[in-house]
Every structure is written in structure tokens, then in C-alpha cells.
Amino acid sequence: MTTTxxxxxxxxxxxxxxxxxxxxxxxxxxxxxxxxxxxxxxGLHGLRGRKSRALLTALGIALGxxxxxxxxxxxASSKADLLAEIDRIGxxxxxxxxxxxxxxxxxxxxxxxxxxxxxxxxxxxxxAVSSLKTEVFRNTFDEKANGLDVIATEPQLLNTLEGxxxxxxxxxxxxxxxxxxxxGSVAAERLGIDDLDGAPTVDIAGRRFAVIGILDAFPLNPDxxxxxxxxxxxxxxxxxxxxxxxxxxxxxxxxxxxxVREVLAATVSPTAPNEVSVSRxxxxxxxxxxxxxxxxxxxxxLGGIALLVGGVGxxxxxxxxxxxxxxxxxxxxxxGATRRHIATQFILESASLAAFGGVLGIxxxxxxxxxxARRQGWLIDIPVTALAGGVVAALLLGALxxxxxxxxxxxxxxxxxxxxx
Amino acid sequence: MSLATVIDPSTEASPSGxxxxxxxxxxxKHYPTTPPVVALDSVSLTITxxxxxxxxxxxxxxxxTLLNIVGTLDRPTAGRVLIEGTATTDLxxxxxxxxxSNRIGFVFQQFHLLEQVPAxxxxxxxxxxxxxxxxxxxxxxxxxxxxVGLEHRxxxxxxxxxxxxxxxxxxxxxxxxxxxxxxxxxxxGNLDSRTSEDIVALLRRLHREGSTIVVITHDRExxxxxxxxxxIRDGRIVGDExxxxxxxxxx
Numbered sequence: 001m002t003t004t005x006x007x008x009x010x011x012x013x014x015x016x017x018x019x020x021x022x023x024x025x026x027x028x029x030x031x032x033x034x035x036x037x038x039x040x041x042x043g044l045h046g047l048r049g050r051k052s053r054a055l056l057t058a059l060g061i062a063l064g065x066x067x068x069x070x071x072x073x074x075x076a077s078s079k080a081d082l083l084a085e086i087d088r089i090g091x092x093x094x095x096x097x098x099x100x101x102x103x104x105x106x107x108x109x110x111x112x113x114x115x116x117x118x119x120x121x122x123x124x125x126x127x128a129v130s131s132l133k134t135e136v137f138r139n140t141f142d143e144k145a146n147g148l149d150v151i152a153t154e155p156q157l158l159n160t161l162e163g164x165x166x167x168x169x170x171x172x173x174x175x176x177x178x179x180x181x182x183x184g185s186v187a188a189e190r191l192g193i194d195d196l197d198g199a200p201t202v203d204i205a206g207r208r209f210a211v212i213g214i215l216d217a218f219p220l221n222p223d224x225x226x227x228x229x230x231x232x233x234x235x236x237x238x239x240x241x242x243x244x245x246x247x248x249x250x251x252x253x254x255x256x257x258x259x260v261r262e263v264l265a266a267t268v269s270p271t272a273p274n275e276v277s278v279s280r281x282x283x284x285x286x287x288x289x290x291x292x293x294x295x296x297x298x299x300x301x302l303g304g305i306a307l308l309v310g311g312v313g314x315x316x317x318x319x320x321x322x323x324x325x326x327x328x329x330x331x332x333x334x335x336g337a338t339r340r341h342i343a344t345q346f347i348l349e350s351a352s353l354a355a356f357g358g359v360l361g362i363x364x365x366x367x368x369x370x371x372x373a374r375r376q377g378w379l380i381d382i383p384v385t386a387l388a389g390g391v392v393a394a395l396l397l398g399a400l401x402x403x404x405x406x407x408x409x410x411x412x413x414x415x416x417x418x419x420x421x
Numbered sequence: 422m423s424l425a426t427v428i429d430p431s432t433e434a435s436p437s438g439x440x441x442x443x444x445x446x447x448x449x450k451h452y453p454t455t456p457p458v459v460a461l462d463s464v465s466l467t468i469t470x471x472x473x474x475x476x477x478x479x480x481x482x483x484x485x486t487l488l489n490i491v492g493t494l495d496r497p498t499a500g501r502v503l504i505e506g507t508a509t510t511d512l513x514x515x516x517x518x519x520x521x522s523n524r525i526g527f528v529f530q531q532f533h534l535l536e537q538v539p540a541x542x543x544x545x546x547x548x549x550x551x552x553x554x555x556x557x558x559x560x561x562x563x564x565x566x567x568x569v570g571l572e573h574r575x576x577x578x579x580x581x582x583x584x585x586x587x588x589x590x591x592x593x594x595x596x597x598x599x600x601x602x603x604x605x606x607x608x609x610g611n612l613d614s615r616t617s618e619d620i621v622a623l624l625r626r627l628h629r630e631g632s633t634i635v636v637i638t639h640d641r642e643x644x645x646x647x648x649x650x651x652x653i654r655d656g657r658i659v660g661d662e663x664x665x666x667x668x669x670x671x672x
Contacts, residue, residue: 030507030523032515033552042549048537331533334494335594336522336550338515415494418529419485 032336039341042332043348046321054353057317060310061357061397062364065390068303069365070372072386075296077373080381082289089162089219091282092257096248096268099277107275108244113268117248120267122256127157128245129224132235136181136228137203138191148187149227150204152235152243160249161218168196168213175212176231179238182213186225202228205239220281221249310357311397318350318405322412329409330417339410346406347399354398358391365390441503442601442633443468443491448500450486450656460486462656463500468602468635473628475644476637478653485606487653488637492525492604493517505601522550526595528605532587534579540566540590541575547594565593568630569623585616592623596632603627603634609643621646 034042047054096117098107110116114128132150137143157163158170170182181202183193193200193211200211209230218224235241248268252260261280265273322329329342337345366382373380443466450461460483468474478484489495490502493509502509504524509517526547534543544562545555553561566575569589579587588608595603605624609617621643628634636647644650652660 030516030519032518032522032550034550035552035554038549038555045535045537327531327533328535331527331529331535332546332550333518334492334521334525334527334533335547336518336520338518338550340515341518341550413495415489418494418527418533 032338032341034337034341034344039344040348042341042345043352045345046325046349047352053317054356057314058353058357058360060313061307061354061394062310062360064303064305064307064310065358065361065394066364066368067306067361068300069362069382069386069390070368071296071299071303073365073369073380073382074372075293075299076381076383076386077369077378078376079289079293081376081378082285084379085219086282086285089282090251090254091280092252092254093161093220093281094250094252094257094261094264095221095279095281096250096264097277097279098246099275107272108246109248109276110269111244113245114248116267117250117264120252120260120263122253122260124251124253125156125160126248126250127154127160128248129153129157130232130235130241130243131246132230132239132241134205134239134241136187136191138193139201140203140206146190147226148190151224151227151229152232152241153229154232157229157249158215160251161221161224163218163224164216166214166216168211170213170215171229171231177233177237178231179207179209179234180212180230181209182215182229183211184215184225184227184229185217187228188214190226204228204230207238220285307393307397311354311401314350314353314398315401315404317353318346318402319408321349322346322405322409325409326412326417329412330414330419333412333414334418342412343406343410346409347402350402350405351395351398354394354401355391357398358394361394362387362390440470441467442470442472442505443635444501444503445491446501446503448490448497448502450483450490450495451498459656461490461497464653464656464658465500466651466658466661468633470601470633471628471631472649473625473634473647474636474649474651475647476635476651476653477639477641477644479639482653483656484637484639484653486656488604488606488635491602491635492527493521518550523598524601526598526600526603528588528591528595528603528608530607530610532579532591532611534587534590536579539576539578540571540582540593543579543590544593544597547597551598561597562593565597566590568596568627569593583616584612585619588612588616588620589623592620592627596627601633603632605634605636607638607640608636609638609640617643 096109096113098109109128114126117123117126130152132152134150135143135145136148136150137146153171155171155173155176158165165182166185168182171180181204183191188194191202193202193214196211196214201208202211203209215225232243236243250260257280261278264278265276269276332342332345366387369382370380445464445466448461448464449459452458452460464487476484476487486495490497493502493504493512496510504520507520509520512520535546541559541562544565545558548558548561563575566572569592571586571589571593574582574586574590579590582590588611592605592608595605608624609620612620624634624636636643638644649663650660651658
């Protein structure tokens, strides 16, 4: 060759065997070598020029991964929102009620119970309510049963429950003595009072009470939303009621919630602690988060099935690809590819199809999660482990789906494969 | 630039002294069908470095089987095949792949180009299974394309090339790694007569530049134009003629 000049070439990939000039008779071994980057490139080769097929094949995996990401993302967001709410209202609110007496009625609490409760060290705040056996109506002409409670309480209650007023204000030391009421959110709705315009009044036991405030819904005590609140003094003096506490709400230091809970019944009613029921309203919200978990598992299972179906789809398409590409396989074998090189090529092709589906699925799942959480006004929480898990699962599944087609490709007889037809 | 220094330091310094690139020693190939088919029957043949040989025979004569065995795509039932002194029967499937990647270049009747990639990538694939870096592969592929006269088609996809050009790309791929032997299976079988002449002329030129080339063909006329003709019929070699002046006469 005339171009054989004296150009110094020191290409590192020169020979793997012996250099020229080694002992005569010691024959250099010829080896097939495929660089890792080249192996990856061969894995992508089959997808070139077959883009729509690749897309459709990857779609199954994409759907599976998308649904799994969306399910975990949506339920995590929902849970994050719920937990944030629980966090905001606190898990240190306890509620004491008279349990059922032997006659089946709601037993009242001892009159001195609120004072006893306040004496427990870790209790920061406590408020008692007394349910009055009377009814409340919009006016004297319309006395339909409405299921609303009239509750006498102290100004401290709103603070203890961390409630808020939608309009007007809550009872204070002065208005507690006057014929004034504050409406719970449901009570206001049922009485047809949306705001305080026109100084609305309500009728309790034939007496008119001025509405001075409307409350927002209580996050932890929806039963109180159906209540109409009046001051203790007003209840005694105007309605002539005898006040017996029916429930006590209390806040403890967060670390001592359980300890307080233990001693609460005995403190409230030393003689009949078993007639006192103690509850923690935030437990209900946590139970709701737990219920979501079950639904999430079910949906995850469905996503898993979609993923599996996607994997089978890939295996199918790969088998067809091996049949279609006999001559390419034969050519590569003729060019020196080992069986292992051929198998690797098809496994990588299968895995990259699945990985493509996985990335697509993660994108779709994330968008769905963000959209849904936005609509619901939730916090957005997409677990990173779910995303990483999605890609890893897709890759593994793809490699697995490629195993059988790859072994078929590797076993092709090269002499057969290069033959036309 | 010497290709040999880049990818195969042992090419020039061939050990064992002999310049026998290919030796077939009593090679037989039987297919265990009913009735059994004897595709090759005790074929012995020696091809030395720098030869341009036609193996000619009708279809069914056993020449395709011979090509597959010489190209190590198939194994003989009996006998020995030596490529540069290495007995292929001693090698595993992986060992044979290594031999093919380094020492054998193939040219097929149907070209067998990768349709999705341009000419230069197709030629570079000839070095893919040698562990040569992509940059070096492309540089050598470009040189090989220049050698076959396709410097103006380097980045064309096979679908944009004529039949003759496609076969030139395939020939460039076969020679890019400077193999010990180039096996061309009916290289003009899919081409018209004028293009066929061009391809044969190219093979003759590569031969003059030092390549060892074996052309398998059923085309007597093509075979007549080459310096050595091995005729095969019913699995046996029935003729081996050398025309020492053929090369000179043609040029």
C-alpha cells in the first residue's frame, strides 16, 4: 500500500494480543471486542427509523408507570394535605364526654369536672360546653325541627378549638351575659342566615337572641358546626337553664397527650370513670389517611398489571424484530460479533424501549399528579423514590422481556442468517 | 497511514513463515437429511497471500457451503480448515467470531447494508467488533470509501445509492479492517452487466494493491477474467487453472 507512510500511530486500541516480533510460532489470538459505548449504540440501532413502532411499544410501559406515579403522587399529595391540616390544628386536642349511662342516655359530667381538668399539669387550655335541652328557630312562626343544638359555653371555647369566625365575633365576657348567639357554620346555613346584615335574630325558648357572629367550620369537631352558642350567664339568667357540662375540650402540651388521656376519665369522674369517654378528634383524620392507603395499594396493583402487560408487549415486538432482522444479525455475526454481543444488543434494545416508556410514564404521571393536586387545592408531593423506582422497574422489566428474544437472536445460525430469503 | 499498525500489528509479521492464507485439507460437509446430502466431498485447496481466485460452479455445486466453511460461518463435517495457520476446528464459536472480526472480510450478493445509517457508518461497522474507537473507525472508513471511489457518497444513506454504489460500500466495509482474506459471494449477482464490470475492476484493483480475494460465482465469464479459477461440481473440485497473464492482460 502506497499510503504506508512513517506516520507514527500509537492508537491505544492497537492489538490485544502479542506485538509484532514476538517469538515465531506463538500465534496472536484474535478476539472480538465490543466497547461498552458501542454496545449501547447497537442497542439503540434497531430503534432508528422505527420511531412510531418504538413509541407504540413503549406506550404500554408508559401507561403502567404513569398510573403508578400518578397513584402514588396523588395519594401522597392528598395525605400530605391531610397531615398538614392535622399538623395545623394539632393532635393535642382531647375531648371528654359523658359516656352512656346504664340507661342508655348520654351521662352528664360532674359540675366540677372543668375545674378538675384545668388542674392537670400539662393541660394548657380547657373549655366546657353544656348542651341545653331546647331548640332554636329563625322566628316564632317557623318552628320546624332542624336538628340544631343550643350550647352554653365560655368565650374561651373558640381558642381551645382553634376555630375562626366567618363574620362578626365570638362571645366575650360582656356578650356572654346578653341575649346574643353565635352560629356554627351548618346552623347558620339551616337558619338561613348568611351574614349579619340587617341584624338577624333567632328564637330560643320564646326569647329573641341577636346573632353577633357566624363561625367557620371546625376542622376537628364537625358536630359543633350544628350548634348555636350562647354565654353561660345568659343561659342561666335568661333561659333559666341549669348548666351541666356535656363535653370538655382541652389542649395539652404535645408531648403529654397520651399521659393526660390516661388520667382524664378518672380526673373528671373519680367515682364512675367508665362513664366518661375520652377521644382525640385528630384520630379521625389519621384514619382517613389510612383508608386512602388501602385504595392506593389497589390502584398500585392495577398499575403493576398495566406494567406487566407492557412488558409482554415489548417481548412480543422484540421477537418480531429478531425475525425481521435475520440478515442484520447474520451480517453482524459475519463481521465478528459473538453470540453474546448479539444477545446484549437485543437486551439493550428491549431495555431502552422500556426505559423510554418509563421516562414517558413518569412525565405523564407527574403532570397528572400536579394537575389533580392543583384542582383539589392540595399540596403537591411526588415521592422521588416512586420516580426512581419507576425507572428501575421499567429497565429491569425491559431487560427481562428482552431475554428470550435475545437468546433466539444469539442462537441464529450465522450461515443461515446471511442467506437471502 | 498504515492500517496494519493501527489495528493489527501481526498482519505483516505473519508467523509460521508460510504465505498460505487459506488451506482446506480434505474438507467434507454432509447434511444428515434423508437421503443424506454430501455438499462437499474431500475438498483440498490452498490460497496464498495476494491471490485473486474465482470459485466457480453452478447452483447446488457446493460453492455456497464452501464459502460458509471458509468464512467460518459453518463448520465442516470432516477435514481441516486453516486460516493463516490457525485451525478453525480448534476454535470455539467465540473464537471463530474473533477470527472473522480480525481476519475475514465479507461481500454479499444482497449487500447487507444497515439501511438506517449512512455509508460511512456502514463501513465503520466493519471494525465495530474489534474494539476500535469510534473516531478511528470513522477515519479508516472514510479512507476505505475513498479507496472504492465513493468519497462523494460518504454521508448518503444506502437508500440514496445505486446498486453499484451499495456494493462498493459493502466492499469498503470488507476491506476497512485489512483482513487476511476477502470473501465475495456473487458480488455482481444483483447488478447489471456494466456495473458488474466496474465492481470486478474494483476487485482487481484492490488485488493489485495487495488484498487476497476469493470470488464465489456461477458466472463463467466473470471467472474467466480472474487470474485463478477453481471449478467446483457436485461438491468436488474439478478444475484449478491459473492464467498468469490474466491480470496483466486485463489491465
